[in-house]
Structures are given as structure tokens and as C-alpha cells.
Amino acid sequence: MTLVLVSCGATTDESTVVDTTTTSLVTPTTISSEPKESTTTTEANISYVFDVEKMSPFTGEELLPETWLKRPKRVVAFKIDNNINARPQSGLQEADAVHEILVEGGMTRFLAFFYDNTSKYLGPIRSARPTDPTVVRPYGGTLVVSGATAGLIPSIRDLGVPVLEEQSSPTMFRISSRNAPHNLYADTELVRERIEERGFYFLQPGPGPLYPFGLNQNNWIDGADKITIKYSEFTTVIWKLDDNKYSRFIIDGYSNDKDAVAHNFITQDGNYTDILQTETVVVLQGPIYKDPATTLPSVLTVGVGNAYVFNKGQYIEGTWRRGDISDSFVLSDINGDNIEVPPSTQWVHILPNEGEVLIDN
Numbered sequence: 225m226t227l228v229l230v231s232c233g234a235t236t237d238e239s240t241v242v243d244t245t246t247t248s249l250v251t252p253t254t255i256s257s258e259p260k261e262s263t264t265t266t267e268a269n270i271s272y273v274f275d276v277e278k279m280s281p282f283t284g285e286e287l288l289p290e291t292w293l294k295r296p297k298r299v300v301a302f303k304i305d306n307n308i309n310a311r312p313q314s315g316l317q318e319a320d321a322v323h324e325i326l327v328e329g330g331m332t333r334f335l336a337f338f339y340d341n342t343s344k345y346l347g348p349i350r351s352a353r354p355t356d357p358t359v360v361r362p363y364g365g366t367l368v369v370s371g372a373t374a375g376l377i378p379s380i381r382d383l384g385v386p387v388l389e390e391q392s393s394p395t396m397f398r399i400s401s402r403n404a405p406h407n408l409y410a411d412t413e414l415v416r417e418r419i420e421e422r423g424f425y426f427l428q429p430g431p432g433p434l435y436p437f438g439l440n441q442n443n444w445i446d447g448a449d450k451i452t453i454k455y456s457e458f459t460t461v462i463w464k465l466d467d468n469k470y471s472r473f474i475i476d477g478y479s480n481d482k483d484a485v486a487h488n489f490i491t492q493d494g495n496y497t498d499i500l501q502t503e504t505v506v507v508l509q510g511p512i513y514k515d516p517a518t519t520l521p522s523v524l525t526v527g528v529g530n531a532y533v534f535n536k537g538q539y540i541e542g543t544w545r546r547g548d549i550s551d552s553f554v555l556s557d558i559n560g561d562n563i564e565v566p567p568s569t570q571w572v573h574i575l576p577n578e579g580e581v582l583i584d585n
Contacts, residue, residue, distance in 0.1 A: 326355075326456070437564060
């Protein structure tokens with residue numbers, strides 16, 4: 225493998241704006257250890273066909289009949305705060321999948337997708353950002369937010385993504401143990417009911433997967449027990465392998481503590497916390513641009529960019545591409561062959577090109 229380094233140290237001022245007309249790629253971004261030999265971990269030609277009725281578009285896994293027979297035919301994406309004052313969050317561990325996206329100040333926020341799963345206590349919910357509709361649109365989903373910069377909500381709706389803003393209790397509610405604006409929470413099933421009342425729903429048979437799932441990938445590279453994903457000088461995420469799952473740690477540039485700390489969640493009773501985990505980590509990189517309506521920093525998700533897939537301590541490098549925000553992502557490895565993402569729980573990082581991906585044993 226040929227390794228090429230790109231510059232890091234992303235910020236969110238005008239100097240970070242990238243010419244989005246270029247389609248040249250640098251692969252990989254940064255690798256902190258020497259590449260390992262590829263290892264075959266699956267037999268060739270293992271049968272897998274995505275069944276839109278019976279499988280999750282977020283995990284690629286087959287669902288129990290009692291789940292898919294009753295599933296609501298709509299996807300709901302909640303914008304979740306990741307400010308230091310918003311942690312630990314609630315409900316992320318119950319989401320079908322989570323996408324992490326750069327916002328201003330070098331920080332990130334989450335899109336927590338709910339389709340087959342539910343949460344009675346999800347939050348804190350925050351305002352929309354321009355990248356959000358570009359990853360919600362393929363699912364035909366509704367975006368749930370607490371507001372947005374002036375002019376952004378109409379532009380999101382113009383892209384074909386319905387938006388539900390703050391609702392009255394008990395659908396959405398403010399908690400007293402957090403200060404505003406980090407204290408808006410929701411019951412996902414009550415939100416579904418409100419969405420249905422407004423006619424924002426996805427008709428049968430339901431959405432397809434965001435990218436191809438499958439079992440035939442046979443060119444995994446060993447050595448990904450620790451993944452470091454640096455969005456900016458203010459936000460670094462670290463995933464550490466633990467019993468075939470990745471546990472999440474974070475270094476926050478706004479905190480006095482510069483060491484990585486466990487990123488926990490907290491339940492409604494406030495008495496139980498545990499670390500956020502996922503089986504598969506996917507990184508999709510794109511250029512930063514300034515949204516013309518809001519001047520907010522955004523990550524371009526149409527075109528072509530670097531891609532990484534991590535699972536069980538192994539990884540694949542390659543590229544993603546898609547022609548429109550309504551399309552699924554097509555993933556290819558460095559040889560140009562299709563990447564099949566293992567059916568499993570997913571955490572997707574929408575990372576700017578200026579970010580770093582570090583892979584360690």
C-alpha cells in the first residue's frame with residue numbers, strides 16, 4: 225500500500241474552505257502503523273440479499289418477525305447535542321444508527337436515527353445544520369430539531385426533508401437538571417405520532433440501506449484495535465476494541481482535561497451509565513464548504529471521497545461516491561472493488577478532508 229499524508233489541524237474559519245470542484249483523492253489520510261497483510265475472514269460467495277421488508281436499513285441485519293411486521297414506515301432522525309455541557313447524552317445507545325457530523329467551532333453533533341428502535345428519553349436535542357438533510361434524504365426521513373439558523377429550515381424542506389421542530393410536552397420536554405439550550409428531550413414514539421398526524425411518513429416498502437451490506441468482504445487488513453478520528457483541534461474521538469465491539473472515548477479541546485475520557489450515556493433514572501459502543505465504524509470524508517444560506521461550515525456528501533470501514537479490529541480503505549443526496553453511498557476499496565459492510569451496529573463519521581484517521585493495534 226502507498227501511504228500519503230495530508231495536512232490536518234482543521235479549523236472552521238474561512239481558511240478551511242476547500243475547493244469543492246476537485247475530485248482528487250488522497251488515500252489514506254493518516255496511518256500511524258505500517259499496513260498489515262490482508263487476511264481472508266469470510267468464505268467467498270456467502271449468500272446475502274438485503275430484504276427491504278425484513279432487514280434493517282441501518283444495520284443490514286434481519287429483524288424478528290414481531291419487529292418488521294409492526295415497523296412504522298418512516299425514519300426519524302433526531303439532531304443530538306455533543307457540547308461538553310450536553311454529556312452524558314441519553315438515548316444514543318437505543319438508536320438504530322448514529323451519524324456524527326462537524327459543526328461550527330470544530331465541534332460535532334449527532335444524528336440519531338430511529339426506525340425499528342425506540343427511546344422514551346432521548347436528548348439533548350439541538351438545532352439543525354446544513355449537512356443534516358444530505359444524510360437524512362436517502363431514508364425518506366423526518367428531521368427532528370430544536371430550531372436552526374434563520375433560513376435553514378425552509379432550505380432543508382426544499383431538499384425534500386420534512387422538519388419537525390420543538391413540540392410541547394409530553395412529546396418533547398425540557399428537563400430541570402440541565403441548563404438551556406442543553407435540556408430538550410423527546411419520547412421517540414410520541415414524536416412518531418406527531419409526525420404521522422402531519423403526514424410526514426415514508427411509504428412502503430421502506431428505505432434501502434445507506435451503503436451495501438454483505439458477507440463476502442475478504443480483503444480486511446489487521447491492526448485496527450484502536451481508531452483515532454480527529455475532526456479538529458477541539459474534537460477527537462477514539463474507538464477501542466473490546467470483545468469485538470468498539471467503545472467510544474473523546475478528547476474535548478474545550479475541557480481542561482486533555483486526556484481521553486469514556487463517552488458514557490445516562491438513563492432517565494440517572495442511576496446507570498455505561499460507555500457508548502458499536503460493532504462497526506464507518507468514516508466518510510468530504511470537503512468543507514460554507515453553506516450559502518447560513519455561512520455555517522458543512523461537509524460535502526455528494527461526489528467522491530475517502531472511506532474507511534472498521535470491524536472486529538480489522539479495516540478496509542477505499543472511496544465513497546454518489547451523485548445526489550437521494551442516492552445511497554457506493555463504497556469501493558483501493559482496488560476499485562465494491563466494499564460490503566458487515567451487517568452489524570453502525571456508527572458513521574462524516575469527517576472533513578482536513579481531519580485525521582489514525583489506526584493502531
